[in-house]
Amino acid sequence: MAGDRHRAVLVLTNSYDVTADVVLRILADRRVPVVRVDPGADLHAGALLTAHYSTGEQRGTLCTSSRVLDLCNVRSVWVRRPSPHEAPPGMAEHDAKFAGAQAFWGTGGILASLPGAHYVNHPWCIRNAEYKPVQLAVASRSEFLIPDTVITADPGEARRFCADQPGGAVYKPIWDSRYRDAEGTAQQVWVRGVDPAEITDAVSACPHLFQAKVSKLFDVRVTVVGTRLFGVRIDSPDLDWRHRQALMTCTPVEIPESVARSVVAYLGELRLTYGAFDFAVTAAGDWYFLECNPNGQWAWQPAETTDGIAHALADQLEKGPDT
Structure with a gap:
């Protein structure tokens, strides 16, 4: 609808998040309105968040240094890398613990329940999907191979x-x-x-x-945005390729159909739009699921892959909720 063009994308992340900048430039080129805020920091530095609830009505505003956002006019929320909800600096210890808890449950609750918004990903779904036992249980039900x-x-x-x-x-x-x-x-x-x-x-x-221990030939990172999958083969001399990333090499890799089906099933059960999957691949071609980060970094991958992921994320944020 034409009115949707004026609904804003709300980006929750810290001011140092250069990965978010890649997607925000694409949205700016498309003339999609964006409000970027770090609630854990900005609400202690002049930003204001207010929500009103009554029978049959929910409304509110987020005021930053440059924008006033109607919380009922948000098309999408991108939960990237916001700072933790904490108390303002300088408070006594017990007061700070109380204030920090109120911020977590209050501010976090408001921003997690915006009417009609599309979340990438919803913060409660992110938290649920970060538990390793949950990941392994869902991966098993999704028919992944698991060590x-x-x-x-x-x-x-x-x-x-x-x-x-x-x-x-x-x-x-x-x-x-x-x-x-x-x-x-x-x-x-x-x-x-x-x-x-x-x-x-x-x-x-x-x-x-x-x-x-999987006798692996190489690792694979599969980054998923909606229904789009981006696979990268990782060759590293280390058991954990994150240890010395300067020594690894990354090249695009084809994702087997069976793995793609399991990826879709996994994300569907955990209600995720985005996921960063890690696999260990054997010489026999078996793909073993290791983990899925529901908010994993992706801009370190080859330029073509990074560009594809950035545009896929921009597409998700621009389209808003499914109708």
Whole structure:
């Protein structure tokens, strides 16, 4: 409808998100109105968000330094990389915890329930899809091949599982938690091989994820936007290609029809419009599902692939909700 041309795309992301800029330039060329805001930061720096609810009516406004947005006039919401909902700086600890929780549930709730908006992806769907156990369960139902996996805080079970894997086992964190060593230096926990003998009773402190090591020939990243799939083969000398990305090479790869069908089923069950899937591919041509990031980065891929993903995202945001 002609009126839809005036409905804005709301982009929730931080001010340093250069990946979002790629899509916003395309929307600007198409003359699609866009409002970009980082609610976790901007609402402490002059932006204002208000919502009204009454019987049969919902309305509200978001005021930034340059725009006043009618919350009932949003065609799409792109949940990219917004800052966490926190308290304003300088508050006492207990007051800050209270204010931060109110911001999370209040601001987050308003922006997650805009009437008639198309979400890419909805924030609650993102959170649900970030749980590794959920990913593995849905992947199994979607008929992906999955490496044998155990999640346990039982050291004996962990040792038995790893010892039973003929090709070896790997450890990977269940969540990309912030970690600092004894000197306070930030550390990244990469996927790595595990010898059963090195598993100690310290495993009992929290759940750990151990997985059969896939004898892979290469990795694949499949980025999905709506019904469009973009596959890239990744060749890396490392078990975890993220470790030294300067050493990896990326080339487009064809996605088998069986994998594409499973991708569609997976996204459908988790109600996702966007997903970044990682696979390990064997010499026999078997594609093993490793994970799906519902908000994964994509602009690091070859220029042709990045351009295709950017235009597919712009298409999704421009079209708004399905009618």
